[in-house]
Amino acid sequence: MNLRHPSRRTLREWLDTGGPASLDEHIGTCLRCAGRVEDLAEPSPAMGELLSQVLAPPVDLVPRLSDGINSKLRDRADLRLLGGMLGLPIETTRLIVREPPSD
Ligand SMILES: [Zn+2]
Numbered sequence: 001m002n003l004r005h006p007s008r009r010t011l012r013e014w015l016d017t018g019g020p021a022s023l024d025e026h027i028g029t030c031l032r033c034a035g036r037v038e039d040l041a042e043p044s045p046a047m048g049e050l051l052s053q054v055l056a057p058p059v060d061l062v063p064r065l066s067d068g069i070n071s072k073l074r075d076r077a078d079l080r081l082l083g084g085m086l087g088l089p090i091e092t093t094r095l096i097v098r099e100p101p102s103d
Helices: 008-017 023-029 031-040 045-055 061-086 090-096
Strands: none
Touching: 008 023, 008 031, 023 031, 061 090
């Protein structure tokens, strides 16, 4: 193994072209150079844009979550009101009243 670490420029060339092959063993066994290669291999801006599109949450996520939470809170308030009218704790009311199936 070559004990000298190649320059960033040489590592960039190795990353882009795959050569020179004499660096393969050094990069494969040297944590420092392997880490530098990983840093140099950051996705291009175009790839970053594609990844952000793929990984972005659906545009309607917040309204859907908000609707779901509000619906659950309304159901819970209804149960609490009914339980209060019957003089029962909410958990007992929940056992008696079957909750509607969720979407
Ligand atoms: Zn090295």
